[in-house]
Amino acid sequence: MSMKKIAAYILPVALLAASCAKQPQASQPTNTQATATTTTATAAPFDANQAFGPGKVVELKQPESNKVIIKLMFKNGSMVDPADKKGLTYATAQMISESGTQDMTISQIKDKIFPWAAYYGANVDKEVTTFTFAVHKDFLDQFYPIVRGLMLNPAFAEEDFKRVKSNQQNFVDQVIRASSDEEYSKKALEDLLFRGTNYQHVVEGTSATVPSITLEDVKSHWRNYFTENNVLIGIAGNYSAEFLNKLKADVAQLSDAKPNIPKPGEPNKPNGIQVEIIKKSDALGSAIFTGTPMPVTRSADDFAALMVANSYLGEHRKSYGKLYDKIRTTRSMNYGDYSYIEWYDQGGSYQLPNPGVPRASNYFALWIRPVQIAEGLKKQYAELQGIDVGHAHFALRLAVREVDNLIKNGMTQEEFELTRKFLRSYMKLYIQTTEKQLGFLMDSRFYGRQDYIEEMDRLLANLTVEDVNNAVKKYWQTENMFITIVTDDSEAEPLKQALLNNTPSPMSYSNLVKEGLPQEVLAEDDVVANYKLNVKDVKIVESKDTFK
Structure with a gap:
């Protein structure tokens, strides 16, 4: 990785991060508050359930703010779905946010809040469901009865249920397979990685189970899984003590x-x-996503060391990382290649990570954005008529080899210093808005922390390159992995055979591109083409048979 490329990021990121750091911080803690100024960083085992229940509140007071943000996070998520009604938690959350109250229809609510520029919505993940409400402080008193009505007296109207369920069915039947092969490969990887567990299915459910969800199921689920005993209240902005008590x-x-x-x-x-x-x-x-179990989450201090290694390989949609440099910049194979040490929500839409998706089960992953298939390459270049497999096999070998090299050789002191400096600034960009600040504070409670951003920054400040290299050796490996590849039907069988047989996979360049490459790149290509992957099993699955 070019140190100049990393260094070029540090100054602008640091300047923007510094401006974010000047925002008001959380107030001093009480028995029901979290704060952004705690000095505790713990690696002890955590019980996420302890963060939820009666009287559990995270406050972020900002007296100079002109808005109020309310978040209600419930400890449930798709993992509580009954086996025969997968998608029920998602349907319930959608009905609360998309079906109005006993006093107002959803259309009336939208008309009423439009002049206030208020908004609200629901997000469901594997372990939590979060409702977010935001309004200018001048309209809080008018907006709050709607918030209260949605949470305590949702309409659960039949016509709204039909609409919500129809959209949900369309998603699991069509959208997930057709809209983005990149997102498809990510969801397919989780299906494989967590097969047979309550983490396996996508939060929207499956084609087979969504039809069985009834409106009565939704009402019952709301009563039993959206309760005062599994909720964490979050509030931020310019609000009074009286309002919080209400x-x-x-x-x-x-x-x-x-x-x-x-x-x-x-x-x-x-x-x-x-x-x-x-x-x-x-x-x-060919869209590729890899994953291998990793027993470390934000709750552990070792997570900070893995953050540095992860950033070195490649932050989400950032162009300085090792993977991006080798696969995209040098070889022009795709749009980007990145590394992950936790689930990245809606990665196709967001440049920065979202709060609201805390998870106790974790894995290390690589995302190789779609590379060309043989059929496409042959149509473009006469000199490539003889190939059977496109770039997927070579790209996969190159990415896994980079991880393998990092495990074996570690980072240099210079690489460590520059990456850590970037990361400490970059993390502050996660909390540019009041809503994101509150969201990350609430996620912190899930992991048994007070302020993940601040605590990780302190851990990063005290790290050594030896800490990072030791953590990589301890928690990462390339011999045992799950890989999902979404590709064209013309590519599937040749790619399967190439992977099973560890067939050499020379990089397929056009003559023009190959002529312009340095000799050291071509020499590395020869090594990558014969790099042995420990492939034990390859299955081909019809797209129509996924997520059933």
């Missing part, structure tokens, strides 16, 4: 049921490299 009193009127929250599903342990190739008609490339 909010707490109203949330206490939620159902008093004590939900039976199951243990989160743990990732399966791959035996060698296990690959599922999903073939579909008219795919323009």
Whole structure:
């Protein structure tokens, strides 16, 4: 990786991060508050359930702000869905946010809040469901009855249920397979990695189970899994103590049921490299996502060391990382290649990570954005008529080899210093808005921390390059991985055979591109083409048979 490329990022990122750091911080803690100024950083085992329940509140007071943000995070998520009604938590959350109240229809609510520029919505992940409400402080008193009505007296109207369920069914039947092969490969990887557990299915459910969800199921799920006993209140901005007391009193009127929250599903342990190739008609490339279990989350201090290694390989949609440099910049194979040490929500849409998706089960992953298939290359270049497989095999080998090299050789002191400096500035950009600040504080509580951003910054400040290299050796490996590849049906079988047989995969350049490459790149290509992957199993799956 070019140190100049990393250094070029540091100054602008640091300047923007410094401006974000000047925003008001959380107030001093009480028995029901979290704060952004705590000095505790813990690596002890955590119980996420302890963050939720009666009287649990995260405050972020900003007296100079002109807005108020309310978040209600429930400890449930898709993992509490019944086996025969996967998608029920998602349907319930959508009905609360998309079906109005007993007093107002959803259309009336939208008309009423439009002049206030207020908004609200729901987000469901594997372990939590979060409702977010935001309004200018001048309209808080008018907006709050709607918030209260949605949470305590949702309409659950039949006509709204039909609309919500129809959209949900369309997503699991069509959208997830057709809209983005990149997102498709990510969701398919989780299906494989967590197969047989309550983490396996996408939060929207499956084609087979969504039809069985009824409106009565939704009402029952709301009573039993959206209760005062599994909620964490978050509030930020310019609000009064009286308003907070009112909010707490109203949330206490939620159902008093004590939900039976199951243990989160743990990732399966791959035996060698296990690959599922999903073939579909008219795919323009091969979208690749890899994953291997990793027993470390934000709750552990070692996470800070892995953050540095992860950033070195390649932050999400950043062009300085090792993977991006080798695969995209040098060889022009695709749009980008990145590394992950936790789930990255809506990565196709967001440059920075979103809060609201905390998870106890974790894995290390690589995202190789779509590379060209043989059929496409042959149409473009006469000199490539003899190839059977496109760039997927070579790109996968190159990416895994970079991880392998990092495990074996570690980072240099210079690489470590520059990457850490970038990362300490970059993390502050996560909390540019009041809503993001509050969201990350609430996520912190899930992991048994007070302020993840501040605590990780302190841990980063005290890291050494030896700490990073030791953590990489301890937690990462390349011999046992799950890999999903979404590709064209013309590519599936040749790619399967190439992977199973560890066939050499020379990089397929056009003559013009190859002539302009340095000799050291071509020499590295020869090594990569014969790099052995520990592939033990490759299956081809029809696209129509996924997420069933």
